[in-house]
Amino acid sequence: SSDLTIDRMRKPTVARVHGAAFAGGVGLVAACDIAIGAPEAKFCLSEAKLGLSPATISPYVVRAMGERMARRYFLTAEVFDADEAYRIGLLQARVPAQDLDTAIEALTGHLSAGGPAALAKIKDLIRAVASAAVDATLVKDTARRIAEIRVSAEGREGIAAFLEKRKPAWIRGGEA
Numbered sequence: 001s002s003d004l005t006i007d008r009m010r011k012p013t014v015a016r017v018h019g020a021a022f023a024g025g026v027g028l029v030a031a032c033d034i035a036i037g038a039p040e041a042k043f044c045l046s047e048a049k050l051g052l053s054p055a056t057i058s059p060y061v062v063r064a065m066g067e068r069m070a071r072r073y074f075l076t077a078e079v080f081d082a083d084e085a086y087r088i089g090l091l092q093a094r095v096p097a098q099d100l101d102t103a104i105e106a107l108t109g110h111l112s113a114g115g116p117a118a119l120a121k122i123k124d125l126i127r128a129v130a131s132a133a134v135d136a137t138l139v140k141d142t143a144r145r146i147a148e149i150r151v152s153a154e155g156r157e158g159i160a161a162f163l164e165k166r167k168p169a170w171i172r173g174g175e176a
Helices: 002-008 024-031 044-051 058-065 068-074 084-088 096-113 118-127 135-153 153-163
Strands: 013-018 020-022 036-039 042-044 080-081
Touching: 002 024, 013 024, 013 096, 020 024, 024 042, 036 084, 036 096, 042 084, 044 068, 058 068, 058 118, 080 084, 118 135, 118 153, 135 153
Parallel strands: 013 036, 020 042
Antiparallel strands: 042 080
């Protein structure tokens, strides 16, 4: 499904919401790494009113808004606004509609400062630790992950750039 494709994309994904996101549209927003919306945005998990279930989008929506809020909005098919979407975690920020592009540009500027391979590894890391028990296995896994990225070309370039007080190659237009 497109939600799975977005969720598993190696690069960070950003949802820019300025109108209505209903049913699968909410799933697309939830599948993105970051979601920013205008106050005018409206959301609705309308499947119940159609005699359907939001099954395919449920993993992303439940992860974004939590089980309790998913129960409410899956079962009632109520329309909710950007303030509520922010309160329940579907949106991470609300900005006036006229500032939406500026906010997205600022965010993508921050994202582009990160090493491309590191960003992909971070997405993998979050997926691995999000619901895992903190135990010896998880600690060992996270130690392995940092060790691997530190010795990668990108990791070495990032550390060298930091120590040399310069921008890393991926920002200067080169490759690490």
